Amino acid sequence: xxxxxxxxxxxxxxxxxxxxxxxxxxxxxxxxxxxxxxxxxxxxxxxxxxxxxxxxxxxxxxxxxxxxxxxxxxxxxxxxxxxxxxxxxxxxxxxxxxxxxxxxxxxxxxxxxxxxxxxxxxxxxxxxxxxxxxxxxxxxxx
Amino acid sequence: xxxxxxxxxxxxxxxxxxxxxxxxxxxxxxxxxxxxxxxxxxxxxxxxxxxxxxxxxxxxxxxxxxxxxxxxxxxxxxxxxxxxxxxxxxxxxxxxxxxxxxxxxxxxxxxxxxxxxxxxxxxxxxxxxxxxxxxxxxxxxx
Amino acid sequence: xxxxxxxxxxxxxxxxxxxxxxxxxxxxxxxxxxxxxxxxxxxxxxxxxxxxxxxxxxxxxxxxxxxxxxxxxxxxxxxxxxxxxxxxxxxxxxxxxxxxxxxxxxxxxxxxxxxxxxxxxxxxxxxxxxxxxxxxxxxxxx
Amino acid sequence: xxxxxxxxxxxxxxxxxxxxxxxxxxxxxxxxxxxxxxxxxxxxxxxxxxxxxxxxxxxxxxxxxxxxxxxxxxxxxxxxxxxxxxxxxxxxxxxxxxxxxxxxxxxxxxxxxxxxxxxxxxxxxxxxxxxxxxxxxxxxxx
Numbered sequence: 001x002x003x004x005x006x007x008x009x010x011x012x013x014x015x016x017x018x019x020x021x022x023x024x025x026x027x028x029x030x031x032x033x034x035x036x037x038x039x040x041x042x043x044x045x046x047x048x049x050x051x052x053x054x055x056x057x058x059x060x061x062x063x064x065x066x067x068x069x070x071x072x073x074x075x076x077x078x079x080x081x082x083x084x085x086x087x088x089x090x091x092x093x094x095x096x097x098x099x100x101x102x103x104x105x106x107x108x109x110x111x112x113x114x115x116x117x118x119x120x121x122x123x124x125x126x127x128x129x130x131x132x133x134x135x136x137x138x139x140x141x142x
Numbered sequence: 143x144x145x146x147x148x149x150x151x152x153x154x155x156x157x158x159x160x161x162x163x164x165x166x167x168x169x170x171x172x173x174x175x176x177x178x179x180x181x182x183x184x185x186x187x188x189x190x191x192x193x194x195x196x197x198x199x200x201x202x203x204x205x206x207x208x209x210x211x212x213x214x215x216x217x218x219x220x221x222x223x224x225x226x227x228x229x230x231x232x233x234x235x236x237x238x239x240x241x242x243x244x245x246x247x248x249x250x251x252x253x254x255x256x257x258x259x260x261x262x263x264x265x266x267x268x269x270x271x272x273x274x275x276x277x278x279x280x281x282x283x284x
Numbered sequence: 285x286x287x288x289x290x291x292x293x294x295x296x297x298x299x300x301x302x303x304x305x306x307x308x309x310x311x312x313x314x315x316x317x318x319x320x321x322x323x324x325x326x327x328x329x330x331x332x333x334x335x336x337x338x339x340x341x342x343x344x345x346x347x348x349x350x351x352x353x354x355x356x357x358x359x360x361x362x363x364x365x366x367x368x369x370x371x372x373x374x375x376x377x378x379x380x381x382x383x384x385x386x387x388x389x390x391x392x393x394x395x396x397x398x399x400x401x402x403x404x405x406x407x408x409x410x411x412x413x414x415x416x417x418x419x420x421x422x423x424x425x426x
Numbered sequence: 427x428x429x430x431x432x433x434x435x436x437x438x439x440x441x442x443x444x445x446x447x448x449x450x451x452x453x454x455x456x457x458x459x460x461x462x463x464x465x466x467x468x469x470x471x472x473x474x475x476x477x478x479x480x481x482x483x484x485x486x487x488x489x490x491x492x493x494x495x496x497x498x499x500x501x502x503x504x505x506x507x508x509x510x511x512x513x514x515x516x517x518x519x520x521x522x523x524x525x526x527x528x529x530x531x532x533x534x535x536x537x538x539x540x541x542x543x544x545x546x547x548x549x550x551x552x553x554x555x556x557x558x559x560x561x562x563x564x565x566x567x568x
Contacts, residue, residue, distance in 0.1 A: 032167075155330075
């Protein structure tokens, strides 16, 4: 289980719906932004992973929505790698609404590593090394 | 378990991402569109439910992504109410990519019924009657 | 100026915002869906254009928002090619909200044709022939 | 013409499309985020404006897309109020892709001020005072 990375996001107007809250599908964009931050925190980017010919598509997602998240709220997504298997990785997420102080959402995503031929691959050692990094030992990429 | 409603959707360009497939968050918009169709198939609209002062926010979502869904593909979302509890309802979804013939995605959403004061309510008989309707006995609203 | 193609779209919940109307950015997805329908109406698909190595990225957009467009409203986007230049094409759009009967939105997009090397190209005769087609003489692709 | 406010945004994966660039509709979300920043830079929030019973819906948008904007690129949106009329305000935008160094996009949006009854209002003095503020004299809200 990896060290948690925290990513702050301000909720956009276009991310709300007529119920006055953030639309449930938009949390998945925030999860994705947090995954990008998780990589940067370990000194690499998801983009660089793709440039090496790897991709990490989402194969499963789960999310439980609790408290309210509204326009202009500042939320903090905590993300960590819960489990790393031979060819798959599970990220977990906890969202705190900093504007209200409430824990509001939790979730997970499962990803498989695929190569240039869109086939599942065993995670190669160089990529595994990135995933196992201690963020305290790497400079966060900006 | 309710009778299935089927909703066809053509994948938009803006729903893809640079991986060349539909972005995982956009499936949740398709699930929502299918919920609207499920209501219409039973002779009411989700909109009319809100006009009566009720809302059915999503409190949990799960989805498993299998085959490929690409731009311009025609998908069919099958939706049914798997379980209706005192104050909650679970919809289940199965997506078939009609362009490729593949079953591609399954998922569920849990919803709670809330009233005008944003508190969970027992589903009132009039709403329960709507949910229990046999679509064959009602004209689909267009 | 080409014959108009009409495309009907039901407004999704996730396309609204907390003001209770469709978010202004989502109209651009509807414009895009209408462009796809414009191609299909002429017996080809935008997808097939990309498969031939061509792309038609948007280089300019303008839109004026008038009446209201709300959740579950059925809108009709009318689209036509206003102008076709050597390497560019302008589509124009008019949206009518069929639920309210109001003309609500007009707009245009300019596109340039680019090839596999991302450089602007003169529209080749085969593509120009597609664009100039009379939809009455072609079966609409489904 | 107001002093410019600058807002930095990291492009999300879900904001790209299969062409490999940011989808044209998503720029409108970035414009909106920049408007929020413009307010914060002047010591108020757009949210607080709505809490006072005012809204500033977009009635017109224009944008010209030039250079490339890709996943993970860091962009900077410069925004300023180009013109403030009795009941309307025009914001202008210039986007620089900091990752490539290119100026990539310009645009404008026109907004009208409406009150609780959804009618256009003359901008009241208190709101006008907010809009005319010199950001150097106010602490940016975080």
